[in-house]
Amino acid sequence: MFAPFSLNLKGCLHVYNRPQVMGIVNVTPDSFYSGSRTMDETEIGLRIESMIEDGVDFIDIGAYSSRSGAGDISPQEEMNRLRKGMAVLRGIAPEIPVSVDTFRADVAKAAIEEMGADIINDISGGALDSNMFDMVARLKTPYILMHMRGTPATMQQFTAYADVVADVVSDLSVKLRQLRLAGVADVIVDPGFGFSKNLEQNFKLMNDLSAFSVLDCPVLVGISRKSMITKSLNIEPSDALAPTVALDAIALTKGASFIRVHDVREAAQTVTLFSLLNS
Secondary structure, three states, X not given: OOOOEEEEEOOEEEEEOOXXXXXXXXXXXXXXXXXXXXXXXXXXXXXXXXXXXXXXOEEEEEOOOOOOOOOOOOHHHHXXXXXXXXXXXXXXXXXXXXXXXXXXXXXXXXHHHOOOOOEEEEOOOOOOOOOHHHHHHHHOOOEEEEOOOOOOOOHHHOOOOOOHHHHHHHHHHHHHHHHHHHOOOOEEEEOOOOOOOOHHHHHHHHHOHHXXXXXXXXXXXXXXXXXXXXXXXXXXHHHOXXXXXXXXXXXXXXXXXXXXXXXXHHHHHHHHHHHHHOO
């Protein structure tokens, strides 16, 4: 069941009384779903305009591919891509809340202070840059704390859990405590579907998603067109819209505060129907 939550965005408190749709913009040439790749200003602008028309609430922009086995890029290349994407985004939508998908503290600093971002979305949960928690605290920005082991290149080597739900909740709890001690007020937790989890573990996390309510934070679910769908159904990401919508609907019934998606229109429709059922 959905629980209302609030976020402090640049000194202004926002209260959310329904689940939020977070649309994905990838300024990368190699993200796992080709339909999300936007490398030039025209493509970026068209995608953002389409998302706004379709009812997006938040936009998540990333310049570093986190697909399994993805190659590394330099911090400078990541920032160059982000600057291009954020310039287009803010030119079209100066007020929409934007999260930047990065695990690097210096990139986070530039994204918030120079590029106009509002939230940091860290796939590594602070594990890949020891300065990240202190940086987010200094920036006074909300932080998306995702669970992952290893790196995008190695994460699928680290799928041994005693109990995947209990272990992920425990790992996030430890890091949440560290964030609170550092002074980070607003944290969104993400179980990290597909990141250092096998198919069975992904579905166990989804089935027991309500367990994450013990953390007393908004919960973000990102399963859009991922391998937990495509491998289970033996389909390509391009054919995974309908099952993505099905799993997102299930996630909403189990307490998701955000659904992070490639396909905003269908997600927004799903949230509308969910909200009507629970009004």
